[in-house]
Amino acid sequence: MQGECSVPRKSEAIVVGAGIAGVMSALELARRGASVTLIDRWEPGHSRAASTDYNRVFRAISGRDEFYTRWVRDARQRWLEMQAETGQTLYYECGALILATAGHCDWEDATPATFDTVGVPYYRFSADDAAAHFPQFDFTGISYALFEPEAGMVMAHRCVRAGLDLFERAGGTVRRGRVTTDENEKLMLDGKPLEADLIVVATGAWMADMFPRTIKPISAIIGINVLYTSTPDGDDRFDQARMPCWIDHGEGSFGLSSVEGSGVKAAVVIPDRIDLDNDERLIKRETLSRTRSYIRKRLPGLIGERVVDSKFNQVILTPDTHFIVDWHPEHDNVLLAGGCSGHLFKHGPVFGDFVAGVGLKEYGTADRFKIAGRKKLSPRESPSGR
Numbered sequence: 001m002q003g004e005c006s007v008p009r010k011s012e013a014i015v016v017g018a019g020i021a022g023v024m025s026a027l028e029l030a031r032r033g034a035s036v037t038l039i040d041r042w043e044p045g046h047s048r049a050a051s052t053d054y055n056r057v058f059r060a061i062s063g064r065d066e067f068y069t070r071w072v073r074d075a076r077q078r079w080l081e082m083q084a085e086t087g088q089t090l091y092y093e094c095g096a097l098i099l100a101t102a103g104h105c106d107w108e109d110a111t112p113a114t115f116d117t118v119g120v121p122y123y124r125f126s127a128d129d130a131a132a133h134f135p136q137f138d139f140t141g142i143s144y145a146l147f148e149p150e151a152g153m154v155m156a157h158r159c160v161r162a163g164l165d166l167f168e169r170a171g172g173t174v175r176r177g178r179v180t181t182d183e184n185e186k187l188m189l190d191g192k193p194l195e196a197d198l199i200v201v202a203t204g205a206w207m208a209d210m211f212p213r214t215i216k217p218i219s220a221i222i223g224i225n226v227l228y229t230s231t232p233d234g235d236d237r238f239d240q241a242r243m244p245c246w247i248d249h250g251e252g253s254f255g256l257s258s259v260e261g262s263g264v265k266a267a268v269v270i271p272d273r274i275d276l277d278n279d280e281r282l283i284k285r286e287t288l289s290r291t292r293s294y295i296r297k298r299l300p301g302l303i304g305e306r307v308v309d310s311k312f313n314q315v316i317l318t319p320d321t322h323f324i325v326d327w328h329p330e331h332d333n334v335l336l337a338g339g340c341s342g343h344l345f346k347h348g349p350v351f352g353d354f355v356a357g358v359g360l361k362e363y364g365t366a367d368r369f370k371i372a373g374r375k376k377l378s379p380r381e382s383p384s385g386r
Helices: 020-031 066-086 105-116 127-133 158-167 208-212 287-300 343-361
Strands: 014-015 035-040 054-057 096-101 121-128 142-148 152-154 173-175 180-182 188-190 198-201 220-229 247-248 253-257 262-266 309-316 324-327 332-337
Touching: 014 020, 020 035, 020 158, 020 198, 020 332, 020 343, 035 158, 054 066, 054 127, 054 343, 066 105, 066 158, 066 343, 096 105, 105 142, 105 152, 121 127, 127 142, 158 173, 158 343, 180 208, 188 220, 220 287, 247 309, 324 343, 332 343
Parallel strands: 014 035, 014 198, 035 173, 096 247, 198 332
Antiparallel strands: 054 152, 096 142, 121 142, 180 188, 220 262, 220 309, 247 253, 253 262, 324 332
16 A cells, blocks of 8 residues: 555546556556546547557656656566566667767757766767667767667557556456537536546547647647658668667657568658647658658668658647646546657556556645646757757
């Protein structure tokens, strides 16, 4: 037992939204003894969700921010435990390579001190040394690189489904339905009031439209186009066993090595508008040109290779890129959980555990997760480097 709790252990809890934030929160609530129902408009793992796609970068680097760095180190252990529990491959530890471009590397410059404090293993390479270790990349314009060996990728869709299976095995109930809000931001399920001792809302980007007074003013919704490029015939240099994931902020890009035949994932982040309910999840054609141009510059061994898959992902950004875990100001049993800002997925097991503890009143939320007092951070200050 983790301390006294003002919400009964056998309380009725509802979690709205079955992405990684919702599934992990529901699982942790169920493991704490609550009776939990998880509700989503579509089947968990559906292609509209931000938690879909094959994989996500897993890395501890968060600039000078020790909080998220420690959370990721905890999450790594929990993903490994969940992998052992489920017998599924949820995590590939191929490492993460962070490319530092002159004039764009405050975030990278601040990281070694944080890693030293927290105890994260890493290597710092000059551009020449990095090229010797990672010949897949062209390091032109790169001042130095940081390599985090205990990093890599989590298999996003598989993680959501594995978490859902654990939730149901823990006694949780999954239900299909559409949760909306009325003019007072009171939650409604299929037009009727939604009632429970605790309601956790983890609807990702949809949270802004559900709470136009509370969440919309501190959020922005953007779309990110992601392309998968085939590896060359007979060539395994770009597979996760030989190539790390990477972040290239100087080019506004990130990517993941090929895994389980996926092809190399690369995204040049061009923020795009999206109508969450009405837009089709198709990439924009101009993205193809931008991504190919980036590949020609940074991954010359993939020049001429074909795009074999694509994904369109939406992200809800907060001004400071911190998550949201806070009580609704008018409905004291409604806990809002999300604000992914492009870096929540890897924290999934830790985030869910934290949300469950806040929801059951084991402790209060962190100041950084509160709705009030949000302000824009510079890339130097931001934990995401954006």
